[in-house]
Amino acid sequence: MAKITAPNTADIKDYQLKLEQYRREHEKLQILLNITHNISRELDLSKLLMLIMDEVKTVLQCDRCTVFVLNRETGELWSRVAHGEKEIRFPSHLGIAGFVATSGEVLNIPDAYADERFNPNIDKKTGYVTRTILAVPMRNKLSEIIGVFQSLNKIGGPFCQDDIELLDAISSIAATQIENAQLYAEQKKTFDSFIETLATTIDARDPLTAGHSRRIALYADEIARVLNLGDSEREVLRTAALLHDYGKIAVREAILTKEGKLTDEEFKHIQHHPYYTRTILEKINFSRALKDVPMIAASHHEKLDGSGYPQGLIEREIPKLGKILAVVDVFDALTSKRHYRDRMNLTQVLGILSQGANTHFDDFFIAAFKKIPLSRLVEILEDDHQKDLDLNDLEELGKSDISALLSALESPSPDGHQLAMMKQFNHYYSRDYLQGKKNSKTASPIKFTGKEE
Amino acid sequence: MAKITAPNTADIKDYQLKLEQYRREHEKLQILLNITHNISRELDLSKLLMLIMDEVKTVLQCDRCTVFVLNRETGELWSRVAHGEKEIRFPSHLGIAGFVATSGEVLNIPDAYADERFNPNIDKKTGYVTRTILAVPMRNKLSEIIGVFQSLNKIGGPFCQDDIELLDAISSIAATQIENAQLYAEQKKTFDSFIETLATTIDARDPLTAGHSRRIALYADEIARVLNLGDSEREVLRTAALLHDYGKIAVREAILTKEGKLTDEEFKHIQHHPYYTRTILEKINFSRALKDVPMIAASHHEKLDGSGYPQGLIEREIPKLGKILAVVDVFDALTSKRHYRDRMNLTQVLGILSQGANTHFDDFFIAAFKKIPLSRLVEILEDDHQKDLDLNDLEELGKSDISALLSALESPSPDGHQLAMMKQFNHYYSRDYLQGKKNSKTASPIKFTGKEE
Numbered sequence: 001m002a003k004i005t006a007p008n009t010a011d012i013k014d015y016q017l018k019l020e021q022y023r024r025e026h027e028k029l030q031i032l033l034n035i036t037h038n039i040s041r042e043l044d045l046s047k048l049l050m051l052i053m054d055e056v057k058t059v060l061q062c063d064r065c066t067v068f069v070l071n072r073e074t075g076e077l078w079s080r081v082a083h084g085e086k087e088i089r090f091p092s093h094l095g096i097a098g099f100v101a102t103s104g105e106v107l108n109i110p111d112a113y114a115d116e117r118f119n120p121n122i123d124k125k126t127g128y129v130t131r132t133i134l135a136v137p138m139r140n141k142l143s144e145i146i147g148v149f150q151s152l153n154k155i156g157g158p159f160c161q162d163d164i165e166l167l168d169a170i171s172s173i174a175a176t177q178i179e180n181a182q183l184y185a186e187q188k189k190t191f192d193s194f195i196e197t198l199a200t201t202i203d204a205r206d207p208l209t210a211g212h213s214r215r216i217a218l219y220a221d222e223i224a225r226v227l228n229l230g231d232s233e234r235e236v237l238r239t240a241a242l243l244h245d246y247g248k249i250a251v252r253e254a255i256l257t258k259e260g261k262l263t264d265e266e267f268k269h270i271q272h273h274p275y276y277t278r279t280i281l282e283k284i285n286f287s288r289a290l291k292d293v294p295m296i297a298a299s300h301h302e303k304l305d306g307s308g309y310p311q312g313l314i315e316r317e318i319p320k321l322g323k324i325l326a327v328v329d330v331f332d333a334l335t336s337k338r339h340y341r342d343r344m345n346l347t348q349v350l351g352i353l354s355q356g357a358n359t360h361f362d363d364f365f366i367a368a369f370k371k372i373p374l375s376r377l378v379e380i381l382e383d384d385h386q387k388d389l390d391l392n393d394l395e396e397l398g399k400s401d402i403s404a405l406l407s408a409l410e411s412p413s414p415d416g417h418q419l420a421m422m423k424q425f426n427h428y429y430s431r432d433y434l435q436g437k438k439n440s441k442t443a444s445p446i447k448f449t450g451k452e453e
Numbered sequence: 454m455a456k457i458t459a460p461n462t463a464d465i466k467d468y469q470l471k472l473e474q475y476r477r478e479h480e481k482l483q484i485l486l487n488i489t490h491n492i493s494r495e496l497d498l499s500k501l502l503m504l505i506m507d508e509v510k511t512v513l514q515c516d517r518c519t520v521f522v523l524n525r526e527t528g529e530l531w532s533r534v535a536h537g538e539k540e541i542r543f544p545s546h547l548g549i550a551g552f553v554a555t556s557g558e559v560l561n562i563p564d565a566y567a568d569e570r571f572n573p574n575i576d577k578k579t580g581y582v583t584r585t586i587l588a589v590p591m592r593n594k595l596s597e598i599i600g601v602f603q604s605l606n607k608i609g610g611p612f613c614q615d616d617i618e619l620l621d622a623i624s625s626i627a628a629t630q631i632e633n634a635q636l637y638a639e640q641k642k643t644f645d646s647f648i649e650t651l652a653t654t655i656d657a658r659d660p661l662t663a664g665h666s667r668r669i670a671l672y673a674d675e676i677a678r679v680l681n682l683g684d685s686e687r688e689v690l691r692t693a694a695l696l697h698d699y700g701k702i703a704v705r706e707a708i709l710t711k712e713g714k715l716t717d718e719e720f721k722h723i724q725h726h727p728y729y730t731r732t733i734l735e736k737i738n739f740s741r742a743l744k745d746v747p748m749i750a751a752s753h754h755e756k757l758d759g760s761g762y763p764q765g766l767i768e769r770e771i772p773k774l775g776k777i778l779a780v781v782d783v784f785d786a787l788t789s790k791r792h793y794r795d796r797m798n799l800t801q802v803l804g805i806l807s808q809g810a811n812t813h814f815d816d817f818f819i820a821a822f823k824k825i826p827l828s829r830l831v832e833i834l835e836d837d838h839q840k841d842l843d844l845n846d847l848e849e850l851g852k853s854d855i856s857a858l859l860s861a862l863e864s865p866s867p868d869g870h871q872l873a874m875m876k877q878f879n880h881y882y883s884r885d886y887l888q889g890k891k892n893s894k895t896a897s898p899i900k901f902t903g904k905e906e
Contacts, residue, residue, distance in 0.1 A: 015468040022475040029482040036489045040629045041594055043636060141494055176493045183496060184637055186740040191644045193738035198651060201702055201733055249654055253706035280654055285646035287639040 045181040049080045063153035068097045070147050095119040097148040100135045109133040110158040134159035138171040199242040217241035218380045219328035222372045237321045240296040247276030274298045275310040300325040303360040323362040347409045370403035378428045489626050498634040502533045516606035521550045548572040550601040553588045562586040563611040587612035591624040652695040670694035671833045672781035675825045690774045693749040700729025727751045728763040753778035756813040776815040800862045823856040831881045
């Protein structure tokens, strides 16, 4: 049996050391658990990256942290930058992050400017002064490198071994959630592009409506931006806009593409398309976020005074987003190009909208529509000619909105600025800019009317 | 200044207690961190639930753990059961789990049979004996109850306070990941039902092909099951099957629905549809998992000898899944109902497939097709009459496959069992079972040809 002896000072020291070790271990685990908990709540990739960078900055007590994600297909490292939608993107072998992504090594650099792998150009551009750097590779569960964690300027000295261990553990946790978010984003991208392709396909059945659904989705989103609608409402609006004419698939082609006046019966047949839109869209198991899409998509031909179709709803019965669709649907129909004929005069188009205010359209949304910047109006009108638009022109046009243009158009004696604006706008509206660019006229994403291969 | 004194035994006891406390705390954090790390890797809801239940069972050293998820729309609690695809589902106020879901209270029950909230019926059915129960509510970040954790039969005694704390912490971590998985599953469900609706819509343009794409997706999946293909390949096959005729949207309706023989030019026009399918589907930003869908969908009219279209690919150039589509596409075309005329005789249909073996079709997939159980064959043939099928008949038909039926059909002197099988199958194949059920004949998910409302 062990003899009980009086404890000595050495024992106490030993206990104190062990306690201190436990305390630090405990603190580290608590930090990791908190970070894990916080980041696991975010499935949106951009927001997730920002959140991780914030957490690491706090935990490591450094000035900056950037998470670079490796895109193997493009061979690039990219990341979000705080504030706004901006992102960084560069070849995946460049700089400190590139070295770490390629070699898989951890780099703890006490003096950035003394390290030849450091690229001082970004500091030069931004005025920031990088001193210390800790960069660790981010690996997924298969141990593949999927990105790099880079922390800058530890407060109060260089990064230490504890920092390396902590950042390494965090990067492993973050990798899992980043892969989840990528999976979610990829699935959403597939869905979105599917809807857009469907819309384009349906529009393409009738050459007169080619690109129509895409354009009204863009116009509608501009109104949403003017009115500062939330992300989820904008998503519903965009989806309903893209799908509003889905029901046309059930309309007989002969009637859809008939040239000349329709008989009463044919017109009635066409008028059923929003009803079909609703019937078809209601078969889709939309997520909770998108559950109102069928109803909204089907209401684009309703009018405030109840004279619309298919349900003859009146003002308070028509969904708000449906009222937005009504405005942009008519605007696009009136401003679409027709073969061998110019667009209708814009004053006339806006006049038709105004005449319909409070009987057909909700004036509130016409007013919002008129706040769309002319640059966006031109970009959407000429959606199939993006590459032909002059960026300087767009910058200039971005300074005025539709209502400013309308004032100019209606002014008996426009001033110099107004004249310049009208001229610049008309250059695109009347498609003068396409003179001598015959080929670009056929640039349509899906074309059923051309020669078959 | 503190005077340095010799340490005494009380100090040591104190240190030992503190160390022990840290050690336990540390162990708990480590467990939580591990669980978090493990479950955050899983975004598939079913697999996630199984994983969580496994982890908890180990950590809490109990015999069983079930995670019930609350579905507010149906007012039910549900969970996966180990082994197979089975699930439990019951009204969300029943039993111990129901009490916890409703009250939000933690229940630690040392003797289940002494508690009146306990429902002993499940034990009676399964022969299991429940002794101790620990049930805690699972709350999301908004503190809403989204489910219940229920652990049974702690090994070596009742559940203790430590168990409660641990399960509470785990349930909070699990809640986040379960909500992520639900979001992911919801998005996938929307996408899947969208594709299915699109397929149905396109088939509906021509009454002769109503339901065709859905049926070939079902047949193709049966072949995949026979061949034991992996989940991701089955997903690609299913998607390609649903979308294989998407290109028909670009085929002129007058030709698509023409009665009587097509001219050569018209036939050539129709033959472009797989080319259109590919062109359209290639606009879609498919996820990596689905990236081959356009190519596979477009190859359903290719033939091994190179005489197919649109590309005239030969055997080794045709994708495997495209070869499966070729078989089921022809099978469905030959066995689809025609108005006022019976289906083609099944021996004849299978004869046509066999004649095409090695020139048109890959024999390997014809052989796999013939292994489909007759119950599934009937269910798919009569996809729009699910409710009219007799479950006893299906159970009986499930004991034989197509090749067994073919042997019987070709036998000069079929035995009693063969005669019974043929009779039972023919009852459905010739649609005798619909006698006097005129109304059910019109049960089509989307109908464009009927009266407009």
